[in-house]
Amino acid sequence: MAQILSGREAAQAWKSHIRKEVAGRLAQGKRAPHLAAILVGEDPASQAYVKGKVRDCEEVGFASTLITLSEGTSQAELLEHVARLNRNPEVDGFIVQLPLPIHLNPDEVLLAIDPQKDVDGFHPENVGRMALGLPTYLPATPYGMLLLLEHYGISPAGKHAVVVGRSNIVGSPMSILLSRNSKMGNATVTLAHSKTSNLKELCQSADLLVAAIGRPKYVTADMIRPGAVVLDVGINRVDGRLVGDVDFDSAMDVAGAITPVPGGVGLMTRVGLLMNTLHAARHR
Ligand SMILES: NC(=O)c1ccc[n+]([C@@H]2O[C@H](COP(=O)([O-])OP(=O)(O)OC[C@H]3O[C@@H](n4cnc5c(N)ncnc54)[C@H](OP(=O)(O)O)[C@@H]3O)[C@@H](O)[C@H]2O)c1
Incomplete structure (x- = not known):
């Protein structure tokens, strides 16, 4: 039976670390880190995500501002x-919750965000800095996964990591971060996608398998190397239930460690955002 890599447990540990740093800042007479979020429209999933982020801020002692637009x-x-928000000296970082309504241009909005306040780490300047290994904000989901691995003392160094999915916000940055010469990097990385011809064999050779595909239970037990670490990014709604990209029940018998859905990577994404906001406050 695989070890469960609990996002809940790791998130609590990282949040308590953040809370302590916030208390230290307040004791020195500094203000609390301040995260703002812009939410446009009524998409229920986006509303839930943003509410969760505001709740996280309260939990760790950050100030937060939610701007809801019709x-x-x-x-x-x-x-x-x-x-x-770029001009507001009281705001350390902010996000514009995606997806935006169809008539709005997300790329233009992203480019308008001051890179110093881009705590989602999506601005091209920050993506470039990440690729070059320069200090920057890391995209929250890959960052959260690295924090999860760090919490459980799992080092990617020397491992063959297979990342399935090459989106700009998850798969591609995760492949870059895992391959960097850094504390939570030094893996040998294969980045797979929908045109990969030998996906099953590649996955079978992975010591660390990251599934960021968006297809429910797509990664089955026969694709997993015995003892592998499996990080399931997928969030798919099936018959009113959330399921990941990995067939969790069968994978449990083969993997060495695995994240559940829900209660895994999703919670760590939120920690990634909090950490970026803390970095932003430190630098201001
Ligand atoms: N837990 C979290 O915090 C979090 C955060 C973000 C996203 N998610 C979830 O993670 C999943 C992925 O999100 P995303 O934004 O990265 O998705 P995305 O932009 O739709 O990208 C999906 C990737 O999977 C690849 N893919 C699709 N079908 C495949 C197949 N049959 N075999 C191999 N690769 C395949 C695609 O390949 P091509 O490039 O060739 O099309 C693409 O690169 C979704 O379920 C999303 O809801 C979770």
């Missing part, structure tokens, strides 16, 4: 809100 908000209005 579905019909124009690009110009949204950009004005971004510009205001």
